[in-house]
Amino acid sequence: MPTIKSIEDLKRLREEAQKVKELRDQTGKTQIVVGMGTVGIAAGARDTLKAILAYIEDKHLPDVILRQTGNIGVGGQDPVVQVILPGAETVTYGKVTPAMATQIMEEHVVKGNVVQDFRIEA
C-alpha cells in the first residue's frame, strides 16, 4: 500500500490487516456454506441455516465457520449445504431440511463421516 494520506487510507490498511487475519483464521477450520439465493430461501434455507447455527452453539463448536452465499447452482436441490473439512474436498448436500442439517452436523462435521444418503453431485 502506498503512503497513507488520509483517515480513509488508515481504515483501508486496517481492513487489509483484518482480511489477512481472517484468511489465517480460516485455515484449519471447517467451513459450512448455505446457499441463500431466491430458490434457496423459498425452499427453506433460512430455517436450515438456523438449525446449523443452533447446533454450533449447542455443542460449542469453535472451529466452524458458517457462511452464506448466493445460488450455489445445483438446480432443483435447494436448500443446498456444503461442508468443507480442513484439507478435504467440498461435499455438497441437497434438499437439506433442518433435521437433516442437524444430522449432517453430527455425522460429518463432528465425526468426519460424509452422510452419503443426502449427498448430491455439485
Add this chain to the structure above:
Amino acid sequence: MRELSLHLLDIAENSISAGASRIVISVREDLAADELWLEVTDNGKGMSEEMVANVLDPFVTTRTTRKVGLGIPLLKQAAEACGGFLKVESELGKGTKITAKFQHSHIDRMPLGNLEDTMITLLLGTPNVNWVFKYQYNDQIFEFDDAEFKEALGDLPLSDFRVIEFLSNTIVDGIKNTKNIATEKGAVYANH
C-alpha cells in the same frame, strides 16, 4: 415463498449484491387504511433506467451463472395478487428502493412471518453492512439500527450466540411492544 419476511430476505440479498453499505428494511402495517407496506432501500450501485425497466421481467438477472432472476417478479406477483403493487426506484451510483404494497386484509396475503430470523440471517451473513430495520404499526414506530450494537460489541463477533439471541429478542420485543401500544391506543380511541 410462504412468508413476506422471506421475500424481504431475498430482496435484501439483491442490495448486498449491489455493494450497498447501508440497507434499510421497513415494514408498515396501517390497519385504518387496510394497507401493508414493505420497503428495502439501499445505497448500492443502483440501476440504469433501462435496467429498472427490465428488472421486473423474470428473465433478467445480473447473475452470470444462470439466466433467470426471480426475486423481484415473485414479490411483484404476490403484491398484485393482493390488490397492491410493486415499485422500483433506482439511480446509478445512488442506490435502489423497492416498495411493495398489499391490501392488509386480502385473503391471499401471506403472513409477515418471522421477521427477526430474516434480520438475524442478514446481520450474520453480511456483518459489514449497516442494517436498519423499521417496523410501524398504525402510528407507532420501532427502529433497530445495528450500528449502535456493533459499536458496543467492539471485538466480540455478531455470531456469538448470546449476541444473536439478544439481537433477536430486541427485534421480537420491539415489534410486540409497538403492536401492543398501538392497539391500546386504538382501543382508547374506539371507546370515546
